[in-house]
Structure formats: C-alpha cells, structure tokens
Amino acid sequence: MRGFRDVFGADADNLTQLEASARKIFKLYSVAELRIPTVELKELFVKATGDTTDIVQKEMYAFEDAGGRLLALRPEGTPGVARAYIENNFAQTSPVQRFFYIGNMFRAERPQAGRYREFEQIGAEFLGAAAPATDAEAILLLKDIITDFGVKNYSVKINSLGCAKCRPAYRQQLIEFFSAQKDNLCDKCLSRLQKNPLRVLDCKIDGEKFKNSVPKQQLCGACANHFTEVKNLLEGKINFEADPMLVRGLDYYTGTVFEFLAGASAQNAIAGGGRYDTLIKSMGGADAAAIGWAMGAERVCAARGQNTAAQDKKVFVVCMDQAGNKMAFNLMQTLRAAGIITEGGLFDKNLKTQMKQADRSRANFAIIIGGDEVKNNTAVLKNLQSGEQKTLPITEVATSI
Ligand code: AMP
Numbered sequence: 001m002r003g004f005r006d007v008f009g010a011d012a013d014n015l016t017q018l019e020a021s022a023r024k025i026f027k028l029y030s031v032a033e034l035r036i037p038t039v040e041l042k043e044l045f046v047k048a049t050g051d052t053t054d055i056v057q058k059e060m061y062a063f064e065d066a067g068g069r070l071l072a073l074r075p076e077g078t079p080g081v082a083r084a085y086i087e088n089n090f091a092q093t094s095p096v097q098r099f100f101y102i103g104n105m106f107r108a109e110r111p112q113a114g115r116y117r118e119f120e121q122i123g124a125e126f127l128g129a130a131a132p133a134t135d136a137e138a139i140l141l142l143k144d145i146i147t148d149f150g151v152k153n154y155s156v157k158i159n160s161l162g163c164a165k166c167r168p169a170y171r172q173q174l175i176e177f178f179s180a181q182k183d184n185l186c187d188k189c190l191s192r193l194q195k196n197p198l199r200v201l202d203c204k205i206d207g208e209k210f211k212n213s214v215p216k217q218q219l220c221g222a223c224a225n226h227f228t229e230v231k232n233l234l235e236g237k238i239n240f241e242a243d244p245m246l247v248r249g250l251d252y253y254t255g256t257v258f259e260f261l262a263g264a265s266a267q268n269a270i271a272g273g274g275r276y277d278t279l280i281k282s283m284g285g286a287d288a289a290a291i292g293w294a295m296g297a298e299r300v301c302a303a304r305g306q307n308t309a310a311q312d313k314k315v316f317v318v319c320m321d322q323a324g325n326k327m328a329f330n331l332m333q334t335l336r337a338a339g340i341i342t343e344g345g346l347f348d349k350n351l352k353t354q355m356k357q358a359d360r361s362r363a364n365f366a367i368i369i370g371g372d373e374v375k376n377n378t379a380v381l382k383n384l385q386s387g388e389q390k391t392l393p394i395t396e397v398a399t400s401i
Contacts, residue, residue: 003117048079050251091286125292271295316358317344
C-alpha cells in the first residue's frame, strides 16, 4: 500500500540503533517511558492538535468503530501524552513528569522520499515545568540523542511565539498585513489567513516571499525574558539560529518553538517541538506548563546514513557430517552463551550452500565441523575475510574468536 512499508535489513538496524541511543540518553536525563495507545478518540486530536491544522483537516486516519465511536490512528504523540497526564491525575499526585515515547504515527500525506503514511516518532514531553531551563534541557536532550546516534550535519532554529498576552496582537497585525497582500498569497495561505495567520509565515512560498517585509512579533516582557534566558542557557552548548519566521504547524504551541533540520530538501525537518503551556488546561486538566518535541526516526536515520562504527563479530557454524550435528548445535549455544553473535544450523545442506549462506550473513568467521573434527573433538575456524583457517579443540573455539 502506498506510503506503508516493510522495514528490514539496514533500515531496521538503523531504527533499532536510534532507539538504543534515545533510550540511553533519556535515562541520563531521567526521562521515563510512557506507552500511549495507537488509537484515540478522534476528538482528542481535533481539540489538541487543532482543527485548523493540515494534520487534522486532511491527514488523519479517522474511522467509526463497531460501537459507533469516532476514533483516529494517532498522527502525533503529544495529545495522547497530555490526555494521559490528565486521566492519570498526575497534576494532583506528582505534577512534574518527564516522559518519552517511541511509536508509529499515521498521516495520510502524499508519500514521497522521507514522507510516509506510517512513520516512527521518538518524542519527549516535560510536563509541569515552566522554567527556561526546561526548554534548554529539552533542546539539548534532542541534540544529545542525534549526536550519540551519529548525525553530524544539522542546524537548529528557535523562536518564541509569545503567550495569550502578546500573541493576539501579533495575530491581528499579521491578518492586517496579509489582507493587504491577498493578491500575492497562495491559495493555501488565503484560506489560512483568518483562522491561523501565523501559518502563512511557515509557508514555503509566501513565508519566503514576505520574509523581510512582514512585521516581526513584539514579545511581552515575560516572554522576552524567558526567551533570552533560554538562549543564554543554550549558548556555547549548541549552535542555533533565532528565526522569527519559525512557527511550527500545530495550534497548541506557546512561547519557545524549535526545529532541527538536515540537508536541503523540503523534507529536511528531522525534529521539532515547543512549549504548550495552555494545552492541558484547555483539555480540562490542571494549569500545567509543558514542553516537548518529536523526531522523525526515518529522517534522522537518513540524515546519518550507514553506521560506520565497528560491528560486533559474528560466527556461522557449518556442519558436514550428520554425526557431528549435535556437537555443532551445542557449540552454537556455547558461543551465544559467551556473548558471540552466532548463526548456522543449516546442517541438512551441502558444504557449498552452507558456506554461501555464511558469506551472505556477513559473518566474520565460519566454524566448520566435518568427519575428522567429530572424531577428534575439534573444529576448523575460518576467517572469512582473509581466508586463513586453523583447527582447534572444540573447547577453545569460543575464546579464539
Ligand atoms: P511534527 O509532529 O509534524 O512536528 O513532526 C515531527 C517530525 O516527524 C518531523 O520533523 C519529521 O522528521 C517527522 N515527520 C513528520 N511527518 C512525517 C512523515 N509523513 N513521514 C516521515 N516523517 C515525518
């Protein structure tokens, strides 16, 4: 099906490695896993993600179940995390929470390179924390994960969207500015103009066109101080650019927003996030400030490319004599118990086929057991790169790899 894929080989390995880097760094930052459901009430995303967003208007896989409930496959993780925070009474029991999630998201977008209909996001959400230090921590957490994974070339943009105090005036200013430019706006921006004028800044066509002339946001004192403090904390720890045109596509953002970009294509956003200080309250929860981000796992993998780090050694066990099958099988288990990656067991096939499979499996060594070896309780250890081989007592194989 278009936009849905089977993931295997190097692609699957890369995703697993990224998840491992993420879990390692999440632990260092004391961020705990939250497993949220794949399916939620459609209403959750309409309210939280926002009914003016492309995600909700055009891209959501929504359906009615047999019980007549309107459900949706999650297009993003933040609404589910916010719902979980409310439903599990965290605001009352333990208001400061640091969660991460790893899971597949679903959006009916036009499939193309780096854009799938089912894709993986790794996300973090810090709830019940309003200080600028939390914003800086969230951004550095993201940086540390992609650095640990091995992404080298990326850039970071940050901005502040202001709060309920300073944003409405800017919104109005933008509506007035763009209304005077109606003839110069693309169709999408014309329809965004009244409902979500900030999104015009985000438009690849109009954002670029009005980059220099559009009025820039004047933050209120509190927002300006907060943003300055975030930038101060980040200074020297990460290269970033403050970009007043960065608005992000979702409705719930307030204050700090940020994006990590790699490469030059339109699908170059590898991760993004921001504050959403009013979302939880607007969903019927407590007045809890929060900030979060999500990275597109496939795009982060593409930004790194193949893993060049040394791989663990791997062994392929070959047996050419029925009488040696048990001995070879036992050796496979002994090697695994010694922490060595081991494949083999195709003992019903001839030597040539087993050796061919050893090459295909990218093993470093083949261990070959034939009639002589069975008799002498030995094995032949063959280095598949150099072709060198030697015969060893079976008990010494594991320590000779
Ligand atoms: P968003 O939730 O829209 O802020 O997206 C966060 C990140 O998820 C983006 O920066 C992308 O890396 C990734 N992403 C979003 N949509 C897709 C998609 N359709 N396919 C693959 N990755 C995506």
